[in-house]
Amino acid sequence: MNKQEKIKSFNPNEPALNSNLFGLPFNEDECDIHVLPAAWEVTVSYGAGTMEGPKEIAIASAQVDLYDEGYPKGWERGIWMHDIDQEWLIKGESLRLLATRYLQAYELGEIGPKELKIQKNINEQCGLFHFWIQKQTAVILKKGKRAILLGGDHSTSLGTIRAHKEHYGDFGVLQIDAHADLRSSYEGFEYSHASIMYNVLQEHLATSLTIVGLRDYCHQEADLIASDNRINAFTDRGMNKALFAGQTWTQVCRSVVNTLPDHVYLSVDIDGFDPSLCPSTGTPVPGGLSIAQFTYLLDAVIASGRKIIGGDLVEVVPGKDQWDANVGARVLSAISHRLA
Numbered sequence: 001m002n003k004q005e006k007i008k009s010f011n012p013n014e015p016a017l018n019s020n021l022f023g024l025p026f027n028e029d030e031c032d033i034h035v036l037p038a039a040w041e042v043t044v045s046y047g048a049g050t051m052e053g054p055k056e057i058a059i060a061s062a063q064v065d066l067y068d069e070g071y072p073k074g075w076e077r078g079i080w081m082h083d084i085d086q087e088w089l090i091k092g093e094s095l096r097l098l099a100t101r102y103l104q105a106y107e108l109g110e111i112g113p114k115e116l117k118i119q120k121n122i123n124e125q126c127g128l129f130h131f132w133i134q135k136q137t138a139v140i141l142k143k144g145k146r147a148i149l150l151g152g153d154h155s156t157s158l159g160t161i162r163a164h165k166e167h168y169g170d171f172g173v174l175q176i177d178a179h180a181d182l183r184s185s186y187e188g189f190e191y192s193h194a195s196i197m198y199n200v201l202q203e204h205l206a207t208s209l210t211i212v213g214l215r216d217y218c219h220q221e222a223d224l225i226a227s228d229n230r231i232n233a234f235t236d237r238g239m240n241k242a243l244f245a246g247q248t249w250t251q252v253c254r255s256v257v258n259t260l261p262d263h264v265y266l267s268v269d270i271d272g273f274d275p276s277l278c279p280s281t282g283t284p285v286p287g288g289l290s291i292a293q294f295t296y297l298l299d300a301v302i303a304s305g306r307k308i309i310g311g312d313l314v315e316v317v318p319g320k321d322q323w324d325a326n327v328g329a330r331v332l333s334a335i336s337h338r339l340a
């Protein structure tokens with residue numbers, strides 16, 4: 001059976017009958033959208049568990065109905081999740097143990113030669129991991145497919161963004177996040193979740209960065225936002241101020257969209273949403289977006305003629321009764337239907 005025949009014979013009203021992402025009937029080649037899982041949280045400093053995100057989101061995806069109000073045929077594009085790489089999974093787990101030991105010493109201010117060696121090793125291994133993700137993403141893009149990176153912590157986006165730069169040239173990053181992730185390094189780690197967008201700008205991977213939902217950031221990051229004209233920040237406070245003063249969400253979205261170039265890479269940190277949607281994520285912060293605000297914003301980006309060329313969803317920790325994974329699966333579906 002080819003893909004067209006599968007679309008005809010598949011009943012999207014049935015519950016998921018297989019273990020494919022969203023229970024879709026397509027094989028890897030037939031899917032236009034490829035999800036690359038990154039079960040990785042080596043440099044996570046606070047709440048852990050996001051390395052379980054990809055596996056549990058895939059399981060939770062069976063519960064998501066395929067009818068999407070805005071994109072009723074969205075499922076026909078097919079979305080495929082690659083296997084979690086076991087070698088990197090094991091390596092990541094052992095590096096995380098080393099990182100924990102290093103961080104304990106760091107907090108006590110007891111960094112000696114031994115700790116510096118651990119730090120160097122972690123930075124090197126993380127660098128290799130990001131290079132591996134970059135290569136995997138490049139393979140997907142070269143086949144004419146769209147790619148979504150599924151973390152893992154936010155550091156895992158780097159390789160995917162590099163591959164998109166290589167493939168598409170110029171684009172802007174639209175970052176949904178409670179945090180700016182603009183620290184030059186964090187706790188001695190070059191490739192920290194808290195540094196991902198600093199690294200993206202440092203490597204000139206994006207022509208602009210638009211942060212939406214920002215509400216927990218440091219002075220150094222505030223200074224960088226103010227001084228680097230590539231960066232536009234729509235803080236939680238600022239957006240609410242506009243809404244309270246009588247602006248509509250449509251107007252706020254227009255302001256956001258105006259900062260974006262024609263091609264947009266979408267980086268979604270689940271903590272950009274209200275914590276009721278992601279209570280288990282590593283660094284939850286009160287405030288944030290609703291799902292409706294998020295999808296409305298993405299639809300405004302698309303309605304403006306701009307193209308969302310790829311993206312990532314990171315920092316989902318499956319949580320109690322898999323609630324966060326359930327939300328994550330729905331956000332993943334929403335992103336996939338809106339890729340160009």
Ligand SMILES: [Mn+2]
Pocket residue numbers: 154177179181193269
């Ligand atoms: Mn983040």
